[in-house]
Amino acid sequence: xxxxxLIAEDEPLLRQGLQDDLRGLWPELQVIGAVGDGERALNExxxxxxxxxxxxxxxxxxxxxxxxxxxxxxxxxxxxxxLLVFVTAYDQYALQAFDAQAVDYLxxxxxxxxxxxxxxxxxxxxxxxxxxxxxxxxxxxxxxLLEAPGADSAAAExxxxxxxxxxxxxxxxxxxEVIYFEAADKYLRVxxxxxxxxxxxxxxxxxxRLDPQRFWQVHRGTVVRARSIASAVRHESGKVTLTLRERxxxxxxxxLYAHLFKGQ
Amino acid sequence: xxAWPLLAGEAAxxxxxxxxxxxxxxxxxxxxxxxxxxxxxxxxxxxxxxTLAYSLCIGLSIQFxxxxxxYLGSAWRRRRDPADPAxxxxxxxxxxxGPWSVGAAVVGYFGGSLLADLLTGEHHxxxxxxxxxxxxxxxxxxSLGFTLSAVYFFYSRGRLxxxxxxxxxxxxxxxxxxxxxxxxxxxxxxxxxxxxxxRVLIGADPARAQTMLDRLITFLRATLAASRSGSHALADxxxxxxxxxALMAVRMGPRLVVRIDLPDALxxxxxxxxxxxxxxxNSIRHALEPKVEGGRVEVGARREGDELVLSVRDTGIGLAAxxxxxxxxxxxxxxxxxLATLYGARASLTLQDxxxxxxxxxxxxxxxxxxxx
Numbered sequence: 310x311x312x313x314x315l316i317a318e319d320e321p322l323l324r325q326g327l328q329d330d331l332r333g334l335w336p337e338l339q340v341i342g343a344v345g346d347g348e349r350a351l352n353e354x355x356x357x358x359x360x361x362x363x364x365x366x367x368x369x370x371x372x373x374x375x376x377x378x379x380x381x382x383x384x385x386x387x388x389x390x391x392l393l394v395f396v397t398a399y400d401q402y403a404l405q406a407f408d409a410q411a412v413d414y415l416x417x418x419x420x421x422x423x424x425x426x427x428x429x430x431x432x433x434x435x436x437x438x439x440x441x442x443x444x445x446x447x448x449x450x451x452x453x454l455l456e457a458p459g460a461d462s463a464a465a466e467x468x469x470x471x472x473x474x475x476x477x478x479x480x481x482x483x484x485x486e487v488i489y490f491e492a493a494d495k496y497l498r499v500x501x502x503x504x505x506x507x508x509x510x511x512x513x514x515x516x517x518r519l520d521p522q523r524f525w526q527v528h529r530g531t532v533v534r535a536r537s538i539a540s541a542v543r544h545e546s547g548k549v550t551l552t553l554r555e556r557x558x559x560x561x562x563x564x565l566y567a568h569l570f571k572g573q
Numbered sequence: 574x575x576a577w578p579l580l581a582g583e584a585a586x587x588x589x590x591x592x593x594x595x596x597x598x599x600x601x602x603x604x605x606x607x608x609x610x611x612x613x614x615x616x617x618x619x620x621x622x623x624t625l626a627y628s629l630c631i632g633l634s635i636q637f638x639x640x641x642x643x644y645l646g647s648a649w650r651r652r653r654d655p656a657d658p659a660x661x662x663x664x665x666x667x668x669x670x671g672p673w674s675v676g677a678a679v680v681g682y683f684g685g686s687l688l689a690d691l692l693t694g695e696h697h698x699x700x701x702x703x704x705x706x707x708x709x710x711x712x713x714x715x716s717l718g719f720t721l722s723a724v725y726f727f728y729s730r731g732r733l734x735x736x737x738x739x740x741x742x743x744x745x746x747x748x749x750x751x752x753x754x755x756x757x758x759x760x761x762x763x764x765x766x767x768x769x770x771x772r773v774l775i776g777a778d779p780a781r782a783q784t785m786l787d788r789l790i791t792f793l794r795a796t797l798a799a800s801r802s803g804s805h806a807l808a809d810x811x812x813x814x815x816x817x818x819a820l821m822a823v824r825m826g827p828r829l830v831v832r833i834d835l836p837d838a839l840x841x842x843x844x845x846x847x848x849x850x851x852x853x854x855n856s857i858r859h860a861l862e863p864k865v866e867g868g869r870v871e872v873g874a875r876r877e878g879d880e881l882v883l884s885v886r887d888t889g890i891g892l893a894a895x896x897x898x899x900x901x902x903x904x905x906x907x908x909x910x911x912l913a914t915l916y917g918a919r920a921s922l923t924l925q926d927x928x929x930x931x932x933x934x935x936x937x938x939x940x941x942x943x944x945x946x
Contacts, residue, residue: 319828320769
């Protein structure tokens with residue numbers, strides 16, 4: 310079986326350079342796609358199911374980390390999860406988090422020796438690869454990365470009241486009344502017991518301003534108030550369904566966050 | 574260590590500190606009193622020690638009054654306006670100290686003479702209204718001269734202290750600004766990505782690699798120089814912006830389109846070095862890099878009346894989407910601070926949504942044409 314790889318890197322020269330270097334070091338590797346932004350990386354990967362993904366961390370659209378997060382959530386159960394290699398120019402925090410868990414990470418400029426070592430490691434991993442092992446390992450790695458203090462999430466002020474404008478009226482929603490937040494395109498749905506509001510803010514901006522003890526991220530697009538969760542039901546696919554106290558709808562917690570519901 | 578720490582003004586144990594203070598305050602008065610005593614005793618052939626006693630009493634009384642005036646005046650000034658920069662210098666200004674000194678000279682002269690009479694048990698106080706063999710004008714002039722010298726001494730000392738404090742503050746803030754400028758311009762992400770591109774180009778296209786390396790060299794040299802020097806010609810400013818954008822164009826490929834427009838008439842106008850750099854960098858980092866399809870950066874200059882108008886426009890993701898990041902705000906603050914330091918209220922930086930339907934942001938810097946920075 311020839312291993313198949315996807316490369317996501319927004320700078321064209323670097324994209325080409327990595328492809329050329331890989332061809333030299335690993336002739337039987339087949340690069341099935343080289344894309345320049347996060348959205349396309351996610352779509353390509355989900356469609357074509359590569360064995361390896363080289364993901365640049367800073368990319369337009371979705372960042373490399375966000376692509377990995379989305380892949381972990383949407384990857385079809387039963388399929389072998391790709392080995393992920395992150396590429397970054399200078400994200401020292403991510404690198405620290407990586408040291409413990411990584412399949413591998415590369416810093417730019419890529420150096421020939423370092424890339425050769427990476428190829429070695431990937432080959433070994435592919436050879437010994439067994440499905441039940443790959444995904445949990447990837448999930449652990451991702452969790453460590455997402456919890457690492459990113460350079461841009463430096464202690465933001467906690468949000469106490471949310472302002473949601475509708476026409477000329479601005480509704481003020483105390484943070485304690487919010488049951489969950491859900492990402493919807495460029496907006497966020499803010500759901501309380503009685504009603505819901507739309508605010509123009511991304512989940513990425515919101516997260517550092519929430520108290521992580523009170524609000525849990527359970528999916529890449531959902532943050533729930535912990536006190537509002539009534540029960541959690543585990544499924545075979547690894548996903549978890551949550552029922553809420555004040556709302557009839559159910560929420561899904563992805564595999565990446567299923568560890569929050571241990572049922573001890 | 575000197576045997577006379579008080580005279581030498583060296584560090585002394587805490588309990589002697591007040592003595593040092595007293596010596597510092599009194600040494601001027603003592604010196605002038607000594608000179609006056611020597612002068613008078615030679616001129617009128619009076620016994621030196623007696624003259625000295627009078628001279629010291631008068632001199633120290635006058636100095637006491639001057640000091641009282643300085644402390645009272647400064648305290649009053651501080652209470653009226655605590656933010657007054659002169660309030661801390663113990664110099665309340667000539668408007669207060671001028672009349673006070675004349676009063677202090679007259680009162681100090683008579684007060685000091687009476688004190689000397691009491692101390693020596695003699696009666697040598699000159700009555701200005703009575704008859705005396707010595708010209709009263711000379712005595713009063715001596716006393717006034719004494720007063721004015723002492724006051725002038727305090728005035729210069731206060732001014733020196735204020736100047737010194739201001740110089741130190743300015744130096745500190747300039748150093749900090751330079752450091753921040755350097756840090757922001759040598760941003761590691763930019764540097765390593767550029768080097769990564771260079772590394773690929775060396776193998777793929779050596780000629781282009783050389784061009785890119787040259788651009789990087791001028792960029793680095795300008796960055797290091799600009800954090801030290803003040804201003805350069807607008808043509809140089811645009812050349813440095815062009816270097817930076819050329820590096821970015823290699824990195825971003827077809828996602829970046831650059832337009833630079835500098836009218837010939839404005840080429841030689843001096844501008845603060847690398848003033849536009851943070852604005853161009855914001856356009857790249859916060860507006861175009863996050864946009865999947867990329868876009869255009871336009872840098873321009875024009876003259877509007879007495880103003881030089883520099884503009885950086887992009888077709889990026891727009892201000893509403895970038896507002897969250899504080900990296901861009903840092904760059905803007907830096908430009909605003911430099912403008913405020915160099916031109917005060919006569920220069921400005923505005924950031925707004927770009928006109929037209931292409932979206933993006935427009936940063937505009939306005940500088941007074943009349944004065945060079």
